[in-house]
Amino acid sequence: MNETAPEIIENVRLEEGLNFGLTSASLPNRTLEVFGGIQGETVDIRLFAHKAGRGYAQVIKAHTPSSERVIPSCPYFGDCTGCTFQHINYIHQLQLKHRIVTAEFEKAELFGIDISPVVPSDEESGYRNHARLSIYHANLGFVNRFSRRHIQIDHCRIMNPGINKVLAGLQGKCGETRQISIRYGSNKDNYLIQPKLVKANVDIESGQKEYHDILLGHNFCISAASFFQVNNPQAEKMANLIKNHLNLSGSETLVDAYAGVGTFAVLLSPDCKRVIAIEESAAAVKDACLNISGIDNIELIQSKTEDVINQFEGQMDALILDPSRSGAHPSVLATICQNPPRNLVYVACDPSSLARDLKILLAGPFELSSVIPVDMFPQTYHVETLALLKCKL
Template identity: 45%
Template sequence: MSLDPLRNEEDIKEYVDLRLGPMGEIGDCVANLDGETIGVFGGIPGELVKARIYRYRRRKRSMVTGMVSQVIEPSPHRVEVPCPNFGPCSGCQWQHIDYQHQLELKRGIVSESFSSYCTLEEVNISPTLPAPSQFEYRNHARFTVRFGGQMGFSNRITRRFVRIENCMLMAPEINEVLGGLQDKVSETTNLSVRVGVNTGDRLIQPTLSAPDIPFASGQKWYTEKLKGRIFRVASPSFFQVNTPQSETLIDLVSEYLALTKEQILVDAYAGVGTFASILAPNVKKVFAIEESASAVMDASSALSDVLNIEFLLGKTEKVLADIAEDIDALILDPPRVGCHPDTLKAVIERRPPRVAYVSCDPLSLARDLDILVKGNYRVINVQPVDMFPQTYHVECVVTLGLSGQT
């Protein structure tokens, strides 16, 4: 029997009227429930709503969360939701908010994350750069498989499975796979689909053996094209889910670093080498640091014609300090948890004059920037980039220079 009270006590329903406060860290609005601060999904700051209250336990902790069931006083930024699965699915959080306001809210999330640090009080945060497509932008989907091969997603609060016939965030090529495999993949409980939107290539994992599967599966890697270069991406390797906005990140980093042929560039957390390979023609040499062996193999197979890149397999916090050459420019593109403290220590000790920090988590970004600023760096600009329309997630490209240098 399930231990989740949201599954077992359907007859117990609690509703309350709430005035919604500012946007929280995970796309919910902050609200006051009998003196307790809770998050309410499906709302917009300032609205008066009737919310269903969920009380449950996760990881031995008591949790209280609200979900909007009725809007009493709507925000002028509320729009009609186009997706029939919005809410039960929970993969999107902001389809009910007009897109321009989504961009403003994302800038606000970054600003709020910085507000806890006095070192970041005067930092300039530019308006969020919009995505070229508000839907059909994701090149990667991880489907949950339940009930005889049904494909869908699990709600983040209720944990209920939601069957999906078409996901509005996914590239059309992924929805084609979803339609062809729906009800046919009972041999697995999870299915990963990745597509090269510029190549037409496809990766479906795990291998499917049922006789009525209409697509090849079990591929070890697929290819994608960025800025005219072909990249190989293995199943375990990281690759940005929004291909057009990946090129935007490259443009922003390139513009700020203003690289020259005499310079040494270090690309830390290099992945399959997108930054390193595209920027390599502009510099004398690139050191690309990556701890994933599969990503380094991907990069090496695709970059045989680029002779001035040296890939260093290992953790950035252990490798960066050992590079013998002086570093003229540095790219930091860590995972969501941010940089290891030893990485930041090495940056401060090595003192590269220009640093571009690419982050997908404003909280870990703010923590790391505070350390770098205390280590004699200054933040020149913070540029939010919308990699994930209809969700609360926001990417940032931060430019830093040494204090006292222009």
């Protein structure tokens, strides 16, 4: 697609799309995925790109705006494609996320499952504690997903004010690197900025090895290579939802697989007799070692979950699986179907991986207690989902 001569198509009716939170438009000779629209609207669109056999377009005018449409408060919306839902009111964003989870379940032929309403985020803006920015001619910004154009961003609506402060200080001064990661521990007011900037003429320290934050009164050390939940208040809600489901009495052994820096292990340890945390990343395990200091009922295993999950003898009381987007390894699912824990919590950031894995678990010895989507990522199509299961044997 020639970017200087974009193709405009008028009066297109938008249908439900759901991929990446986009709507879809059926034209006589092709189907397009459309950014910035809402199902049922008639709009004019500008073609962006064809990628991997798919066409992408952007709404430039809504002739019949949906009642769910709002004016995006971000001036970069559309140029920046990071927040797919900025033009949709927050209540409807939550309804769409519910629909996204339901649609993935239906694709996996999981029908008739009662999915709870999405747990809203307390903050619709300013919630993200981590920005990964790309740099072009020293300017920090994001890359448009469709056109691949770099968009300079001076203030990002969804980032914590602490991140925006650093962004303002570094803007235009980072020519020495192509990518930068800014993380902010809002409850401890400290930063991690990587890589270390040696040429930038700024009085902002960078190159920190780790930063610190607090969840539910517990201190966490998080190093540059380690995962940490991006929305602190929602992470706390998620930990409480998990705790409620597991109904812990203090006598249980909990296995926390894909444990990261020990988030759930630490937060649930006061309610368990013993916690075993499994994590493959050496950096995250090193952080977890610090994070569990003073807590004597947590053991850490540095390993892939699939290499150790079959070594537990007897029935586990409780198991948390919180894998990366690709979901749990098939052998992990096979092992827990053979030796099922009494209670299982599956935490998923990709509803399609969750649906695929749930299909296996529900064909085995598990039944669902509930499915609770949690909005960790307002203004975007992303949704975290908790599946709470029990062994039915």
